[in-house]
Amino acid sequence: MADGLTxxxxxxxxxxxxxxxxxxVSGEPVAAAGVRALADPRLRELVEAxxxxxxxxxxxxxxxxxxxxxxxxxxxxxxxRGIGILEPVDRAVLCLALLHTVAIPxxxxxxxxxxxxxxxxxxxxxxxxxxxxxxxxxxxTVEHAIARxxxxxxxxxxxxxxxxxxxxxxxxxxxxxLWEDLVLIxxxxxxxxxxxxxxxxxxxA
Amino acid sequence: xxxxxxSIAALECGHGELLSPTPEAIAERAAESGRMLATxxxxxxxxxxxxxxxxxxxxxxxxxxxxxxxxxxxxxxxxVMHESVAAPPPGAGPVRVDEVSRELARRGRDxxxxxxxxxxxxxxxxxxxxxxxxxxxRVAAGLAAQPASLFxxxxxxxxxxx
Numbered sequence: 001m002a003d004g005l006t007x008x009x010x011x012x013x014x015x016x017x018x019x020x021x022x023x024x025v026s027g028e029p030v031a032a033a034g035v036r037a038l039a040d041p042r043l044r045e046l047v048e049a050x051x052x053x054x055x056x057x058x059x060x061x062x063x064x065x066x067x068x069x070x071x072x073x074x075x076x077x078x079x080x081r082g083i084g085i086l087e088p089v090d091r092a093v094l095c096l097a098l099l100h101t102v103a104i105p106x107x108x109x110x111x112x113x114x115x116x117x118x119x120x121x122x123x124x125x126x127x128x129x130x131x132x133x134x135x136x137x138x139x140x141t142v143e144h145a146i147a148r149x150x151x152x153x154x155x156x157x158x159x160x161x162x163x164x165x166x167x168x169x170x171x172x173x174x175x176x177x178l179w180e181d182l183v184l185i186x187x188x189x190x191x192x193x194x195x196x197x198x199x200x201x202x203x204x205a
Numbered sequence: 206x207x208x209x210x211x212s213i214a215a216l217e218c219g220h221g222e223l224l225s226p227t228p229e230a231i232a233e234r235a236a237e238s239g240r241m242l243a244t245x246x247x248x249x250x251x252x253x254x255x256x257x258x259x260x261x262x263x264x265x266x267x268x269x270x271x272x273x274x275x276x277x278x279x280x281x282x283x284x285v286m287h288e289s290v291a292a293p294p295p296g297a298g299p300v301r302v303d304e305v306s307r308e309l310a311r312r313g314r315d316x317x318x319x320x321x322x323x324x325x326x327x328x329x330x331x332x333x334x335x336x337x338x339x340x341x342x343r344v345a346a347g348l349a350a351q352p353a354s355l356f357x358x359x360x361x362x363x364x365x366x367x
Contacts, residue, residue: 005237017239025331025347050238055210074214077206084218144338151336 005046012043019047023058023068027153028165032064039064061168069169089137093145094154095185096131097123097161103182115175118167122160209234216242216251219296223249243294273314274323280308281333281342298343302335305342 005013019037022030032038037047048058055074059067070078078084086094101120106112112119129142149155153166170178180196187193212224212231223231228249232242240251284304285297302324306316324342327333331347 020238053207053210053234054238055207055214070214071210073206074211077211078214078218081215081224083215083220147338148336151334 005050008046012037012046016043016046016050019043020050023047023051023066029061029065029067029168032066038066057171059169059171067168069171069174072171072173075171075174087145089141090145090148093128093142094149095182096128097146097149097155098163098178099182099186100127101162103179115172115179116167117170117175117178118163118165120163122158122162125159125161128161213251216249221249221294273319274326276309276312276314277305277320277323277327278332278348280305281344282348284308285344293344293349295346295349296343297349299336299339299341300343302340302342 005016008016015035015037019030019035022035030038032044037043044058051058051068052071055071056068057071059069061067069075085091098117098120100123102117105121110121125143125146128146129139132142146155146161150157150164153164155164156162183190184193184196208224208226209230212226213235215224216231228242235242235251242249242251281298281300282293284300286293302320306320309316309320324333324335328335328345331345333348334343334345335341336343
């Protein structure tokens with residue numbers, strides 16, 4: 001048992017484990033109201049400490065609602081090893097879906113401000129598929145990619161395309177990097193894109 | 206990077222091979238949050254221990270399946286575990302939906318509309334995954350983590366032909 005949990009009263013230890021299991025298995029963020037170890041700051045610290053030892057972090061979504069994500073350095077190390085990453089076609093379709101459901105509406109001052117990716121507009125699947133006409137991907141390929149992304153929770157289930165709850169699990173740094181990636185793709189010659197490239201070059205050096 | 210944490214994260218992502226740390230180190234760390242390291246024919250994976258299962262019930266509710274979804278789970282398990290109804294590794298499969306449908310029909314159960322309902326329920330409970338694009342079903346982490354009692358029920362309730 002973890003150092004942090006050793007010596008805890010049985011009820012506290014069980015509550016901490018329950019909170020971790022709830023965060024792990026729930027497809028949606030977990031409200032602290034129904035989970036004692038998330039509502040109690042002392043126990044919540046133990047939840048956080050236990051998660052850190054598994055490469056996870058506790059993310060406050062809004063108010064007293066929580067989700068878990070992978071720590072940035074763990075996510076980066078997994079990606080380098082090719083573990084848990086999306087296939088290129090799924091990545092491309094996700095990028096396009098987020099562009100239409102989150103980035104473009106937000107650029108036009110519609111919906112929630114900020115850097116989050118989990119809330120956006122619903123757009124018809126045809127709108128996403130239409131972007132790929134003549135670019136070597138068939139309608140079926142894009143539809144299958146959308147189905148896989150919905151299954152993973154990166155897009156919401158339903159007839160239309162909209163961002164899914166798994167995007168709540170992105171850390172602030174990952175969220176920012178996604179926005180930066182969009183700038184690099186959509187406006188590669190802009191001064192903002194140059195600044196991002198310089199900044200990333202410096203960090204990599 | 207903490208190698209043990211990285212190994213646990215990799216296992217969560219379905220990577221069946223252990224990364225650099227020893228299995229003992231991974232098992233010890235996993236136990237801290239109510240999980241155990243298990244190794245089967247498909248590689249290594251993490252399963253909830255009794256403590257962890259108690260926690261999972263908070264969200265999912267106790268898994269009490271009616272006859273049809275229970276039968277679907279039994280068919281999938283028997284297919285992926287080669288006739289043995291035992292705890293499978295997460296991701297085991299795939300089993301084609303039309304194959305499940307045929308097996309249901311062979312056992313006198315609806316392999317059409319009810320199958321869709323059962324698959325949706327099992328997916329929502331985190332027991333199976335259902336890829337609509339390929340029409341394939343796989344074992345989800347929730348099923349791999351169920352206590353032995355569920356598999357005992359399946360063993361007893363698994364119907365024979367008709």
